[in-house]
Amino acid sequence: MKYLDEFRDGATARALAATIRNEALTGREYRLMEFCGGHTHAIFRYGIKDLMPANLRFVHGPGCPVCVLPAGRIEAAIKLVEEHQVILCTYADLMRVPAGKKDSLHKAKARGGDIRMIYSATDALGIAQANPDRQVVFFAIGFETTTPPTAAVLKIAHAMELKNFSVYCNHVLTPPAMAHILDSAETQIDGILGPSHVSSVIGSCAYASCCKQYKTPIVIAGFEPLDVLASTLMLLRQINTGRHEVENQYTRVVSSTGNEKAQALMRDTLVMRALFEWRGLGRLPDSAMQIRGTYADLDAEKRFAMQDIEVAENKGCICPAVLRGVSDPDACKLFGTVCTPEDPKGACMVSSEGACAAYYSYGRRRA
Amino acid sequence: MCLAVPARIISLDSAANMAVVDLDGIRKETSTMLLDSVKVGDYVLLHVGFALEVINPDEAERTLAIFAEMRADAP
Numbered sequence: 101m102k103y104l105d106e107f108r109d110g111a112t113a114r115a116l117a118a119t120i121r122n123e124a125l126t127g128r129e130y131r132l133m134e135f136c137g138g139h140t141h142a143i144f145r146y147g148i149k150d151l152m153p154a155n156l157r158f159v160h161g162p163g164c165p166v167c168v169l170p171a172g173r174i175e176a177a178i179k180l181v182e183e184h185q186v187i188l189c190t191y192a193d194l195m196r197v198p199a200g201k202k203d204s205l206h207k208a209k210a211r212g213g214d215i216r217m218i219y220s221a222t223d224a225l226g227i228a229q230a231n232p233d234r235q236v237v238f239f240a241i242g243f244e245t246t247t248p249p250t251a252a253v254l255k256i257a258h259a260m261e262l263k264n265f266s267v268y269c270n271h272v273l274t275p276p277a278m279a280h281i282l283d284s285a286e287t288q289i290d291g292i293l294g295p296s297h298v299s300s301v302i303g304s305c306a307y308a309s310c311c312k313q314y315k316t317p318i319v320i321a322g323f324e325p326l327d328v329l330a331s332t333l334m335l336l337r338q339i340n341t342g343r344h345e346v347e348n349q350y351t352r353v354v355s356s357t358g359n360e361k362a363q364a365l366m367r368d369t370l371v372m373r374a375l376f377e378w379r380g381l382g383r384l385p386d387s388a389m390q391i392r393g394t395y396a397d398l399d400a401e402k403r404f405a406m407q408d409i410e411v412a413e414n415k416g417c418i419c420p421a422v423l424r425g426v427s428d429p430d431a432c433k434l435f436g437t438v439c440t441p442e443d444p445k446g447a448c449m450v451s452s453e454g455a456c457a458a459y460y461s462y463g464r465r466r467a
Numbered sequence: 468m469c470l471a472v473p474a475r476i477i478s479l480d481s482a483a484n485m486a487v488v489d490l491d492g493i494r495k496e497t498s499t500m501l502l503d504s505v506k507v508g509d510y511v512l513l514h515v516g517f518a519l520e521v522i523n524p525d526e527a528e529r530t531l532a533i534f535a536e537m538r539a540d541a542p
């Protein structure tokens with residue numbers, strides 16, 4: 101396919117990897133965090149990890165929205181289905197994420213809950229129109245990439261004066277999570293492979309303050325293997341010359357200011373939430389969005405007076421440490437035995453973008 | 468979750484902000500309401516039923532040229 105195949109060429113990949121090995125200085129370590137689950141996936145799927153010099157390590161970041169959503173938010177969504185008999189619409193990724201008490205949306209559906217997987221946010225509108233006597237809630241999650249479609253749906257539902265539709269908003273923001281990780285002394289990060297499609301919405305400028313404050317180079321990288329390799333080389337060169345700048349490798353999609361129409365739509369329909377809990381990172385201020393007052397009649401949290409639910413993490417699962425880049429998935433005693441993609445115990449094993457799922461699918465049998 | 472795929476616009480309904488895109492032979496309806504201007508033949512990034520951004524063909528060529536240069540310079 102155009103714009104995919106040419107960015108996956110094997111010979112060019114080997115040449116880029118050879119250049120990286122050649123330019124990596126001995127006597128030091130390079131710890132590069134790939135923020136996005138999409139990058140983690142590319143690094144494993146294309147064997148990029150194995151082409152790197154021994155002193156270059158990829159540290160996996162929290163950029164998997166399914167993985168960072170706390171179990172309590174899923175339990176609250178199950179309550180909507182079982183106590184308020186709503187039709188709950190959600191993206192497929194969320195279905196098997198563990199909620200509290202070994203529950204999940206998938207299991208709630210099996211018990212008879214009306215939970216529907218949708219491809220597009222607009223599908224939820226269609227379901228609401230087709231079921232005028234039922235309440236329909238769209239369980240919205242995702243980073244800035246997935247937020248504009250939710251904003252669009254709020255706008256359309258408002259214009260249509262849909263009375264039986266609302267949105268359970270769980271959208272989170274990338275720059276605050278990045279700043280949080282760089283701020284914690286837990287993990288040494290020498291450079292960051294920045295988000296691909298989040299950046300197409302918010303623009304490469306959005307990372308300038310983070311880059312400056314923490315003196316850490318950031319390279320916006322495409323999701324294809326050659327993009328990842330070229331961006332890794334750009335990071336290496338910044339580190340070797342003592343620079344810390346925001347550079348953009350993914351120029352075919354990302355501009356410095358991003359998609360301003362999408363940003364305007366988000367500003368119109370959503371506002372900053374004071375505090376939001378992230379699995380693994382804890383409660384972070386100004387790190388998530390909620391529905392703006394003008395659209396309050398479409399806010400499921402208000403319509404159903406939803407309360408925060410605290411759910412204890414599975415004690416054996418080290419997802420929180422994996423999400424902070426502190427531990428590798430195979431350090432978990434549940435990994436690959438008790439916890440597998442077929443029967444996940446932690447969120448990082450559920451999503452195909454999760455670090456545990458990437459290790460399990462591509463890295464398990466490494467000699 | 469943030470994955471998006473390149474798809475070519477094959478027809479547009481500007482009044483409805485909708486387009487039909489071709490994904491390697493598969494046709495799909497997509498919303499164009501997040502884009503300022505888009506025309507038939509453009510490649511867009513498709514994400515949860517929305518065209519998120521137009522792929523800039525000149526920049527794509529430039530990136531491929533940089534790859535070719537890096538490959539020529541490789542040890």
